[in-house]
Amino acid sequence: MRTMTRLDITVHRTGELDASLRGAWHRAMDESPEYANPFLAPEFAIGVGRHRGGARVAVLREGGEPVGFLPFERNALGVGRAIGLGLSDCQALVHRPGVTWDSDELLRACGLSIFEFDHLVEEQKPFGRHVTGTFASPVVDLKPGDGDYPAWLRGAYPGLAKTTLKKERRLARDVGEVRFVYDERDPRALRTLMGWKSAQYRRTGRMDRFARPWIVDLTNHLFHVREEHFTGVLSVLYAGDRPVAAHFGPTSSTVFAAWFTAYDPDLRYYSPGLIMHLRLAEAAARHGVRLMDMGRGEKEYKDWLKTRELRVGEGFASRRHPVAAAHRLWRRPVRGLRNTVLAHPALRDPADRLLRTVGTLRSSSRTDSERTQSPTAER
Template identity: 30%
Template sequence: MKVITISAEALTTGQIARWAALQAETKEFGSPLVGPYFAQLIQRHRGDVHVAIAEQDGRDVAFFAFHKASHGYARPVGAPFSDYQAVVSEPGLELDGTAFLAEAGIERMAVSGLMDPHGLFAQAALEPTLGYRISVKDGGAAKLERLRQANPKWAKNLRRLANKMDRELGPIRFVTGDTSPTALEAVLSLKVEQYHESGLTDVLRPNWVKAMMQDLFTRTDPNFGGCLITLYAGDYMVSGQFGVRQGGWFHPWIASSCPKAHPYSPGIVFLGQMIRYAEDIGIETIDLAQGHSHYKAQFSRNPVTVQTGQVGRRAIPASAVKSGPIGMIQKRLDLIASVEPDLAGRLHAGWTAVTSAPRRLMARGKAQQTDRVSTDD
């Protein structure tokens, strides 16, 4: 077996087709974030995407896209928008994942949602976490009925929230595949305001991210492109989500809601409506990724297990990674380094992180009191 590393812009039509075919062979690889089109998207707007390809008996058998850093360190392609990582490979392939990465020059890489259905990596140094996905292959109405049967009280409250919004703010209107540039700008602007108020790093600030979002928005091909979905109450946009889709798999990145609508739990109402109407634009899987399990678990009753930690010959075991304030600082610095490719951007983001610390502390305290929106009441 031979491993080569090329730039994403050097991928041939045949390699792209082969990569996509390997995705289709294993359902866990269906996420747009681990395929060739996402790697090409990031290459167009960031320009430092490398692809490791394993070749065996004259055919390509594994693909992995990444960003090179220094001293053998690498980052997942498109970080921090890469909620999942995977070496997309043939089923049954005998491949040591760590050795494969080493051949590509990767000695260590942090992963936040490693999908490894073929067991290429040793799990001992990693920690499992849950990825929340909603399957609507049988239709939204059928999915909502299954959720109702599993938790009638929760389903009743979901209807109550939607009815309250409809009654007090205006008739609910759900737009799948919203093509309004104004709506996209509203969703992104609300998210930027949320970052500012909470003191979190504004990952939408870098020019490459802005260009990527606009590029995706103009690509309406369901095989790969952007997808904007919005919820209105009357003429009032209360919530929206924007992300990337590949075929029937939708992975929303940016979820935002108007603060004035928070008493109506717009995010909860939005998810209920999205389940109901996603099939209208051919969506079969809604991928909510990791985190915020207190509300995602209500909609995704069968989450998938993915791995978090580090991979590579010089990987630090998850059990040895620092926690507490030091660990939080390290994670923030890594986030800044991943989203800001140049020194000027990193200095700006670093200074902003320092000056926004009081807002983060206030937001964290407030979140402990109000973040959990119970839908069982």
């Protein structure tokens, strides 16, 4: 086993990752299935780094050879967080088999007093003592099907097949012929998806991620990335020429990460979101994907589709430092309250209803404001 005493740690801006370092990072992903998730690829870190000035990568070297990579974000006070925290559904120090490290030495080399994470790969033992909770992350083990989509659906999900196929037929009859495009390259479809998702966030009282220009720009950038370890895949379900549901997420050669899914709310009675996920799973399997990672979070459709669960960790790796203590005192109660609410249906359901009420009031207020604008203001 490799020892920590032989490791040298340097820190780089994401834009400084040359082809050699990216290649070494890719090899580390290939050598351990735990790191095959596209959110752990250098392409994701580089994409975030285009829009986040504090994005960095720690490179661990053994005998001059790069053997580990930790992407992170750092502010001026030395507070660190996993790269893309709040967007990424998988976080880790990606390393070659047998490499280990000391978390205090790593943080010191990175100039961090504290490092926050919320989707940490379970394998990350050196961070283990800093994990404050572990959570289920549902996944779907995919197998290429024989025959057409209906045959695959009946074999993979016999309990859902009858209802889903019936709704698809009704959608085709009422709106137009149903077709699915796994890798849609029309950027207009991506804009449609972001519009649907933005409206959904507002309607349900959640923070509208697409109200943040940098997230819109990041999504547009990742849409154009076409690499073996990270490809931005936009999938669209159509009825005739009308898009009714869409999903955008990254895929590696073997893992598909579910990310942004939304649908036309006017067609919600056809369950377009569920149809979308089932079509997506079947198509991803045909494209060589072996695992669909649906990410941490309680959703009914995840319980329907999952074949098993991974465990991801949440917590704060920290050194003895006043900034670390202050950050932990501020963030831990917020995370603890959120996790308590999400873990108990008796609390989660009323909270969800409250958020929806807030979303309705917000939308109503926005509509009233738009109605009172002057013609000059509208232009």
